[in-house]
Amino acid sequence: MRPRWLLVVAGTGTEVGKTWAACRVLEQARWRGRCVAVRKPAQSYREGEGLTDAQQLGAASGEAPQRVCPPHRGYPLAMAPPMAADALGRSPLWLDELMSELVWPAGVDLGVVETAGGLYSPITHDADNVRLIERLAPDAVLLVADAGLGTLNAVRSSLPALEGQHVEVFLNRFDAAQELHRRNRDWLLREGIRVTTDVEILAEMAAPGLIPSSPG
């Protein structure tokens, strides 16, 4: 059963803070009494280096990590998941299989899918995250980018890959005291890009369908 609102959390690259942002969205929606669920179709990680993405996301959504990412889709090697599968001698990943494993419980208000790596990073042997997002046909995409130097290129080169999607850009690690951060935000806004730097309103931005319209 499809969630009422399906949000993809994608990134301009790896380690820009996708998991952190996804956790904040899930927590905010839960605080508002919404039923949430999160999926990471495949993940790779450095073994012994803290919590995996699925563990962090599960803590935020209240789900077991193995429901967030099936254990056979977890690769203890920091590479794109299909590359890690090759390197570990495990079977190849196919988009159709990942899609069929994405199962949602009934009655979910907000379903979040977190991608792995940047938009053009391969997620399976036959697809990158752009294709995964096309197949998911989400209600919105939260594109997470770092707020510092390189932001303009990272955001502007990612957006064409998301043509046709409703995109909200979140500038992570934004520091209003830094002129570069402020100017990056203003530059993107001036180009008509929807940008937020405020983590407190992330869920409202990324999932406006969660806020019930007032009667009358």
Ligand SMILES: C[C@@H]1NC(=O)N[C@@H]1CCCCCC(=O)O
């Ligand atoms: C280690 C990170 N964890 C995860 O699940 N995905 C990241 C992997 C990023 C792969 C980037 C491949 C590339 O674009 O070169």
